[in-house]
Amino acid sequence: MRLIPTDDQRELAASVRSFLAGTAPMARVREIAEAPEPYDVRVWERMSGELGLPGLAIPEAYGGAGAGHGEVAMVMEELGAALTPSPFFASAVLAANVILRSGDVEAAKDYLPGIASGGTVATFAVPEPGGRGVRAADGALHGTASHVVNGADADLILVAAEDGGLYAVESDAEGLARTPLETLDLTRPQARLEFAGTPARRFGPADAGEAVQGALDLAAVALAAEQLGGLRHCLDTIVEYAKLRVQFGRFVGSFQGVKHKLADMHCTYEQAESxxxxxxxxxxxxxxxxxxxxxxxxxxxxxxxxxxAKDHLLLHGGIGFTWEHDAHFYYKRAKSAQLLLGSPRHHRAALAERLDLLP
Structure with missing residues (x-):
């Protein structure tokens, strides 16, 4: 088992970090969060053309770089630290892995090259709890998918229907209505998709449950890496603040209560990274x-x-609660990410089941 990133992975992370610092600083993130556009198209084009990030883990046969999920995790960590709005998670992680896990070679040939180049933004409508949501009948879809990441701006939408099949829907298909949602996290756009007899292409096995679960497991790992990046940012910035902020004639970092809290945050980060x-x-x-x-x-x-993220906000004192400070962006991302692919309680139950600990 290797828990230490390779030199190549560290170099990749450093390149992404430098790129994001120059093209998508927090001031730009704020502008995008308050704009109607879900992300900066020019930044995404540069992420695709200059860095080749969308195709990082897509096999070379389909136009990708053929790297591993460890490399994707390094990229997600930097995106999480910078809170960069982009369709990387929806397209390069969720959608790409659903197609690859489906084992459908024709679908892979048709869709993955566009995803790898960044020219096609894809997403996956994660199934609702209990399998409810979208029904398939006679090659058309009916029903609603909620909280679809980048659902309003994706060119290609993948859906797991109630019949166990996977379906691909083009953004201009008839009977498809997409409504952007107002969510807590302003840096990750989500949408409600309504299908009313929407034509769709079926792909993958007759029962794609195993393929979908495998893709969701990979997405859970990528999301965890993004959360690690945000956690790291919160820890680094609050440590620097504690070294500089003076209160009652002392640096706030010299107070025992603050020291204890920072130590707890550091221990949390060390465990999270492992x-x-x-x-x-x-x-x-x-x-x-x-x-x-x-x-x-x-x-x-x-x-x-x-x-x-909560302690990061609180330790900044009054300024941390203001709109002008960046702390609330990380707090909101932390809460939305906590629920995006299932709550911690849901995953603890899944962990117990997968370890065969249930009676």
């Missing part, structure tokens, strides 16, 4: 361990990131 590195390793090197690793990562990271 869990995420293990999950990313399992995704590449030990597929049989992936289900447990994915549930472990989300059961821990959801609570860990939110707690650190």
């Amino acid at each position: 869990i995420v590195r293990y999950a990313a390793w399992a995704a590449d090197e030990s597929p049989s361990d992936l289900p447990v690793a994915a549930s472990l990562a989300q059961s821990y990271m959801g609570r860990a990131y939110f707690q650190v």
Whole structure:
């Protein structure tokens, strides 16, 4: 098991970090959050053309770089630290993995090259709890999918229907209505999709449940890496603040209560990093361990990131509660990410089931 990133992975992370600092600083993130556009198209084009990020883990046969999920985790960590609005998670993680896991070669040939180049933005409508949501009949879809990441701006929408099949829907298909949602997290656009006899292409196996779950496990690992990046940012910035902020004639970092809180946050980060590195390793090197690793990562990271983001906000004092400070962006991302692919409670139950601990 390798829990320490390779030199190539560190170099990739450093390149992405430098790129985001120059093209999508927090001031730009704020502008996008308050704009009607879900992300900066020019930044996405540069992420695709200059860095090749959308195709990072897509096989070379389909126009990608053929890297691993460990590399995707490094990219997600930097995107999470910078809170960069982009369709990377929806397209390169969720949608790409659904297609690859489906085993449908024709669908892969048709869709993955566009996703890899960044020219096609795709997304996956994560199934509703209990399997309810979208029905398929005579090659058309009926029903509603809620909280679809980048659902309002995606060119290609993948849907897991109630019949167990996977379906691909073009953005201009008849009978498709897309409504952007007002959500807590202003940096991750979501939408409600309504299908009213919408033509769709079926792909993958007759029962795609296993393929969907495998893709969701990979997405859970990627999301955990994003949460780790946000947690790291919160820890780094509050430590610097505690070194500089003076209160009652002393640096606030010299107060015992603040020291204890910072130590707790650091310990949380150390554990979080180990869990995420293990999950990313399992995704590449030990597929049989992936289900447990994915549930472990989300059961821990959801609570860990939110707690650190909350303490990050509180330790800034009054300024941390203002709109002008960036702390609330990380707090909101931490809460939305905590629920995006299932709550920590949901993943603890899944972890117990996967470890065969249930009576």
